[in-house]
Amino acid sequence: MSDMKELTKAEEQIMQELWEMGGGFVKDVVERLPEPKPAYNTVSTIIRILETKGFVDHESYGKSHRYIPKISKEEYKKIITGKLLHNYFDNSASSMLSFFLEEQQLGIQDLDEILHIIQRNKK
Structure with missing residues (x-):
């Protein structure tokens, strides 16, 4: 796909x-x-x-x-995110995250949520 x-x-x-x-x-x-x-x-x-x-x-x-x-929203999201990562961030998730953190002017709640996600996936 x-x-x-x-x-x-x-x-x-x-x-x-x-x-x-x-x-x-x-x-x-x-x-x-x-x-x-x-x-x-x-x-x-x-x-x-x-x-x-x-x-x-x-x-x-x-x-x-x-x-x-025929394709779920989740599947499409994975494809689009993969293309974005590959085409614009040299397959670097940290580059992509850093771009969004700098560009989106995220609030404290957004940053808190991102930190929770990182902690959860740190296993």
């Missing part, structure tokens, strides 16, 4: 809804998208592209299709 293509912004927006719902019909996705609502055909086309890319599968109900994520 690591050679899987990244999602475009529009595809990711639709995948977020499918992940949230666990699957659904095109009309369900359209209903959940913010105003101004995209046309039904636009959403339908993007979902078919997602199916071609291997992100989505479908179940047939007569003439309509219910679309189901």
